[in-house]
Amino acid sequence: MKGIEKLFEQFLRTRGLRLTKQREAILKAIYATHDHISADDLYDELMDDEGWSALKISRATVYRTLSLLTDGGFIQSLDIGGGQGQLYEHVLGHEHHDHMVCLVCRQIFEFHDEGLEDLQAKIVKKHGFKASSHRLNVFGTCAKCQVKGESSAAMQG
Amino acid sequence: MKGIEKLFEQFLRTRGLRLTKQREAILKAIYATHDHISADDLYDELMDDEGWSALKISRATVYRTLSLLTDGGFIQSLDIGGGQGQLYEHVLGHEHHDHMVCLVCRQIFEFHDEGLEDLQAKIVKKHGFKASSHRLNVFGTCAKCQVKGESSAAMQG
DNA sequence: GTGGATGCAAAAAGTTTGCAGGCGT
DNA sequence: ACGCCTGCAAACTTTTTGCATCCAC
Numbered sequence: 001m002k003g004i005e006k007l008f009e010q011f012l013r014t015r016g017l018r019l020t021k022q023r024e025a026i027l028k029a030i031y032a033t034h035d036h037i038s039a040d041d042l043y044d045e046l047m048d049d050e051g052w053s054a055l056k057i058s059r060a061t062v063y064r065t066l067s068l069l070t071d072g073g074f075i076q077s078l079d080i081g082g083g084q085g086q087l088y089e090h091v092l093g094h095e096h097h098d099h100m101v102c103l104v105c106r107q108i109f110e111f112h113d114e115g116l117e118d119l120q121a122k123i124v125k126k127h128g129f130k131a132s133s134h135r136l137n138v139f140g141t142c143a144k145c146q147v148k149g150e151s152s153a154a155m156q157g
Numbered sequence: 158m159k160g161i162e163k164l165f166e167q168f169l170r171t172r173g174l175r176l177t178k179q180r181e182a183i184l185k186a187i188y189a190t191h192d193h194i195s196a197d198d199l200y201d202e203l204m205d206d207e208g209w210s211a212l213k214i215s216r217a218t219v220y221r222t223l224s225l226l227t228d229g230g231f232i233q234s235l236d237i238g239g240g241q242g243q244l245y246e247h248v249l250g251h252e253h254h255d256h257m258v259c260l261v262c263r264q265i266f267e268f269h270d271e272g273l274e275d276l277q278a279k280i281v282k283k284h285g286f287k288a289s290s291h292r293l294n295v296f297g298t299c300a301k302c303q304v305k306g307e308s309s310a311a312m313q314g
Numbered sequence: 315g316t317g318g319a320t321g322c323a324a325a326a327a328g329t330t331t332g333c334a335g336g337c338g339t
Numbered sequence: 340a341c342g343c344c345t346g347c348a349a350a351c352t353t354t355t356t357g358c359a360t361c362c363a364c
Contacts, residue, residue, distance in 0.1 A: 018338050018343060040328075058346045063329060079236040083354070085328050100286045113280045116273075120295070123270045128300035129257045136293045138277070143285035175363050177319065197353075215321045220354060240329075242353050 004031060004074070004092050011072045022057050025049075026065040030075055034094075036087040036108050039063055078135060080108065098136035104145035161188060161231070161249050168229045179214050182206075183222040187232055191251075193244040193265050196223055235292060237265065255293035261302035 008027050009019050029046055030037065037045075043062045066088060069075045077086040080101045087108075096117075097110040124131045141149065165184050166176050186203055187194065194202075200219045223245060226232045234243040237258045244265075253274075254267040281288045 020344065061345060100281060100284065111284055116276055116280055119273055119276055123273055124257060124295050127268055129297055130303055131295045131297040134293065134295040136291065138281050138288045138291040140286055140288040146287055175318065218320060
């Protein structure tokens with residue numbers, strides 16, 4: 001965690017950018033949650049967490065910093081549809097994974113399979129494409145909601 | 158193509174909805190292109206194609222119909238990032254595939270691999286998740302842009 | 315004729331940008 | 340002190356919605 005701040009500072013330095021309190025707070029906040037969070041929710045969280053202090057953070061700065069963090073590879077965004085815009089998650093200390101999105105409860109589950117990654121890489125390469133990243137989102141119903149679904153279906157007849 | 162219109166009509170009927178000229182035109186337009194198109198571009202295209210006729214179509218109707226078509230499984234949307242909103246593509250007569258997005262030229266390439274589909278399905282099921290659909294987007298550099306990249310890199314260095 | 319569908323324009327939601335002043339280096 | 344960074348508010352983009360009118364059935 002401290003290491004990440006160091007890395008961020010280095011990243012900024014190499015770009016001739018400055019480490020400000022706002023940027024630090026945003027980095028911390030997004031690394032403090034292990035959820036997939038929207039820019040707006042992150043802003044709200046920062047308002048709560050930082051409310052007691054004199055530190056003020058505007059939405060604009062949140063967006064600007066999020067973009068910066070994405071460039072630096074500290075976070076990545078995903079869009080799970082439903083028109084709520086981008087969700088962000090931190091990358092460091094949280095290796096690559098794919099997502100299963102439950103369409104009933106909107107919860108997001110992560111999974112990872114090395115064999116799948118290898119096969120994907122092989123196929124893409126076969127097409128002459130040089131992959132730098134990928135995003136696999138599976139939509140459906142999670143185990144919990146499948147059970148709930150059955151019981152409510154039974155109630156309906 | 159005629160068959161698709163029939164299917165759409167049936168779909169509307171089962172929902173107690175009506176087949177209007179606007180809906181027909183939008184369906185045709187999205188099945189006429191084999192590209193991934195945004196709502197706005199589709200709107201523009203409709204304005205051109207239908208400009209000579211008396212048929213008027215508003216953006217609102219485009220969005221409403223796109224949503225209807227997605228519900229009916231006639232089209233599907235994807236978001237390739239870059240904040241240009243959703244892109245749509247037709248589904249019928251155009252079986253499931255994944256996407257490779259070239260970050261240089263922004264072109265989208267489609268591919269499909271049965272083995273990959275099977276493996277994905279197996280893994281997801283293993284997690285107790287019931288998948289209804291999935292979206293795999295691979296980001297990177299297409300073959301053409303790799304070549305271009307090399308030559309421009311050579312120029313710079 | 316009736317109720318769903320449309321166009322228009324305003325509203326929403328998410329994100330970006332211009333500018334004057336603040337602050338990290 | 341320099342000039343990057345920030346907050347603010349306005350602008351922008353994409354999509355949704357309210358309402359009076361229109362038209363498919």
